[in-house]
Amino acid sequence: MSRKVLLANAHVEGIQSYEVYRKNGGYRSVEKALKSMTPDEVVEEVKKSGLRGRGGAGFPTGMKWSFLAKPEGVPRYLLCNADESEPGTFKDRFLMEKIPHLLIEGMITSSFALGANTSYIYIRGEYSWIVRILERAIAEAYAAGWLGKNILGTGYNLDLYVSPGAGAYICGEETALIESLEGKRGNPRVKPPFPAVKGLWQSPTVVNNVETIAAVVPIINDGGEEYAKIGIGRSTGTKLISACGNINKPGVYEIELGVPVEEFLYSDQYCGGIKNGKKLKALVAGGSSVPILPHFLITKTAAGESRVMTYESLADGGFVSGTMLGSGGFIVYDEDQCIVRNTWNFSRFYHHESCGQCSPCREGTAWLEKVLWRLENGQGKLSDIDMLVDISKKIEGNTICPLGDAAAWPVAAAVRHFREEFEWHVNEPKACMERNYGLITEPVATV
Amino acid sequence: MTHSTDATPFQFSEGALAEIRTLMQKFPEGRHKSAILRTLHLAQEENNGWLSIAAMDQVAQALSITPIEVYEVATFYSMYNLAPVGKYVLEFCHTGPCAIEGAERIVAYAQQKLGIRTGETTQDGMFTIKEVECLGACGYAPMMQVGEFYHEHLTEAKIDQFIDNCRAGNINKGTWRMH
Ligand SMILES: Cc1cc2nc3c(=O)[nH]c(=O)nc-3n(C[C@H](O)[C@H](O)[C@H](O)COP(=O)(O)O)c2cc1C
Ligand code: SF4
Ligand code: FES
Numbered sequence: 157m158s159r160k161v162l163l164a165n166a167h168v169e170g171i172q173s174y175e176v177y178r179k180n181g182g183y184r185s186v187e188k189a190l191k192s193m194t195p196d197e198v199v200e201e202v203k204k205s206g207l208r209g210r211g212g213a214g215f216p217t218g219m220k221w222s223f224l225a226k227p228e229g230v231p232r233y234l235l236c237n238a239d240e241s242e243p244g245t246f247k248d249r250f251l252m253e254k255i256p257h258l259l260i261e262g263m264i265t266s267s268f269a270l271g272a273n274t275s276y277i278y279i280r281g282e283y284s285w286i287v288r289i290l291e292r293a294i295a296e297a298y299a300a301g302w303l304g305k306n307i308l309g310t311g312y313n314l315d316l317y318v319s320p321g322a323g324a325y326i327c328g329e330e331t332a333l334i335e336s337l338e339g340k341r342g343n344p345r346v347k348p349p350f351p352a353v354k355g356l357w358q359s360p361t362v363v364n365n366v367e368t369i370a371a372v373v374p375i376i377n378d379g380g381e382e383y384a385k386i387g388i389g390r391s392t393g394t395k396l397i398s399a400c401g402n403i404n405k406p407g408v409y410e411i412e413l414g415v416p417v418e419e420f421l422y423s424d425q426y427c428g429g430i431k432n433g434k435k436l437k438a439l440v441a442g443g444s445s446v447p448i449l450p451h452f453l454i455t456k457t458a459a460g461e462s463r464v465m466t467y468e469s470l471a472d473g474g475f476v477s478g479t480m481l482g483s484g485g486f487i488v489y490d491e492d493q494c495i496v497r498n499t500w501n502f503s504r505f506y507h508h509e510s511c512g513q514c515s516p517c518r519e520g521t522a523w524l525e526k527v528l529w530r531l532e533n534g535q536g537k538l539s540d541i542d543m544l545v546d547i548s549k550k551i552e553g554n555t556i557c558p559l560g561d562a563a564a565w566p567v568a569a570a571v572r573h574f575r576e577e578f579e580w581h582v583n584e585p586k587a588c589m590e591r592n593y594g595l596i597t598e599p600v601a602t603v
Numbered sequence: 604m605t606h607s608t609d610a611t612p613f614q615f616s617e618g619a620l621a622e623i624r625t626l627m628q629k630f631p632e633g634r635h636k637s638a639i640l641r642t643l644h645l646a647q648e649e650n651n652g653w654l655s656i657a658a659m660d661q662v663a664q665a666l667s668i669t670p671i672e673v674y675e676v677a678t679f680y681s682m683y684n685l686a687p688v689g690k691y692v693l694e695f696c697h698t699g700p701c702a703i704e705g706a707e708r709i710v711a712y713a714q715q716k717l718g719i720r721t722g723e724t725t726q727d728g729m730f731t732i733k734e735v736e737c738l739g740a741c742g743y744a745p746m747m748q749v750g751e752f753y754h755e756h757l758t759e760a761k762i763d764q765f766i767d768n769c770r771a772g773n774i775n776k777g778t779w780r781m782h
Contacts, residue, residue, distance in 0.1 A: 231631075241739065243698045243699050243736070243737040244699070244700050244737075282739070283739065319629070319641070320644070322643065322681070322682040323682035323683075338634070339637045340676065341676060342680075357631070400700045400744065401700055401703055401704070401741075444737075485741070493703050502698075505736050511679075
């Protein structure tokens with residue numbers, strides 16, 4: 157179970173360059189799509205593949221593409237979301253650094269499928285060296301005739317540009333990304349209208365994550381059905397997981413969806429187990445926005461079944477005992493880590509990154525940060541714990557974009573699973589300040 | 604960061620102006636406002652690492668937009684400095700994954716070594732410390748960004764060495780220029 161379809165060639169010497177990439181089978185998907193398929197046939201293959209968006213939400217890509225409005229005489233745009241700012245996530249960076257032409261190739265094939273003649277890669281501004289890597293790859297692709305006018309003599313034209321941001325997590329949200337690309341503040345738009353109808357410059361637009369677009373390459377090369385054979389059920393294909401925290405082997409791994417969490421966490425092929433011989437305390441499986449789980453709910457579901465790395469299995473138990481695959485940011489906490497402190501840290505992040513348009517998010521994230529800070533610093537009250545839950549409920553579902561939910565859920569989950577530790581912070585502030593955290597015990601009765 | 608009212612004039616170099624014209628061509632007719640973020644990066648680079656009112660006004664002029672459109676954008680994004688900074692801006696990530704791998708300890712060490720707090724600049728104008736949110740290097744924590752480059756797996760010894768190298772003029776910050 158370790159087939160690679162994105163990173164198979166990532167370690168080939170010189171694969172960053174066009175020549176080596178091409179010699180290793182690069183740009184075949186463009187040839188195939190442009191010369192022997194109609195745009196709709198490409199969309200059809202992507203539908204068959206079962207590919208789901210790798211940016212976090214997991215929405216079926218083929219379906220998203222088929223929603224794209226196609227009014228006569230109006231340009232359509234494909235935007236690649238390379239904003240990658242979700243704490244714990246560093247996979248898109250890896251892909252773009254190691255094998256940039258894979259993204260360029262995916263952009264061409266996908267743009268063709270959508271009928272876009274101008275496409276942009278919106279990348280977070282801090283990745284400025286990757287901007288350079290991508291622009292070099294794009295220049296090579298133009299020189300070799302894969303971009304520009306009348307590509308491969310088929311009459312299809314495509315211009316591809318990289319457009320960097322300037323530091324704002326919210327610009328990863330697709331409508332904020334569009335605003336930012338239009339040269340404005342990254343304030344998310346009220347939906348509807350959805351980008352598929354009115355996106356960039358009011359034209360129909362598709363926004364897809366880097367990894368999603370890269371996956372289109374193997375899907376077109378080998379066929380959607382072949383891709384769908386990888387994985388389990390509705391979780392088809394491979395997923396890049398960026399593993400970090402207290403593990404022996406942090407890094408980016410391409411897994412076949414369906415690998416058991418236990419294997420991913422402990423096998424030497426992947427994370428290599430917890431660092432310094434410590435015990436696992438908690439885990440965030442899909443970036444800071446997904447619910448944190450205590451050690452006893454990670455490798456097994458509440459019903460005692462083995463948890464595997466798929467959208468469905470990680471979500472098993474819903475918000476009571478499950479979590480989400482999210483962006484693939486896998487953050488591991490050992491027994492010494494403080495959940496209250498970590499929750500405060502993430503709340504500070506969401507407060508800082510809130511664009512400020514909606515009161516529940518702007519004010520609520522500030523409150524969460526403040527209350528968590530006083531709990532962490534030995535100044536909390538027991539009633540603060542319920543207040544946290546109350547604040548998160550008031551944010552959830554009441555905002556323009558999902559950043560509000562992303563800020564609320566992790567706090568609610570931390571309190572749900574680690575209430576003892578929050579109470580301990582109130583009752584034993586001194587001991588907590590000395591940072592002797594310890595493992596919480598498994599509750600006897602499940603809620 | 605509070606806004607500086609420093610009134611030193613600013614002028615883009617010829618090279619930057621040519622580059623801005625190229626940037627504008629990446630967007631359709633009439634959509635050149637989209638070049639603003641990168642133009643602001645260039646302005647910051649040519650204004651000692653921060654955006655003065657004069658620099659932002661030149662951005663407005665170069666893109667034929669109003670100054671308020673530029674201020675609106677410049678105040679939204681965290682990579683823009685709205686007050687003077689040191690020659691080397693040490694941007695430490697302090698978000699969860701870095702924090703559990705010792706980011707707090709590393710920031711405290713740098714603060715103590717340089718005798719400044721986060722947001723401050725050393726008296727010789729060499730160093731500024733900033734704390735920033737996750738930079739996509741969580742697996743290589745703790746980390747900081749200086750100019751264009753990431754410095755990962757930081758230790759106290761690496762901070763010492765880095766600061767020595769800056770003082771000796773051996774650190775290349777990189778550039779926002781296209782190649
Ligand atoms: C606050 C917020 C931040 C987001 N950040 C990112 C991001 O950095 N990268 C990304 O691909 N998607 C991000 N998303 C999801 C995008 O809005 C969008 O769903 C995604 O780019 C769609 O691509 P996909 O279908 O290929 O996953 C974010 C969403 C929210 C609400
Ligand atoms: S939920 Fe938060 S980030 Fe999203 S639009 Fe509202 S204020 Fe902005
Ligand atoms: S948490 Fe520091 S780089 Fe992600």
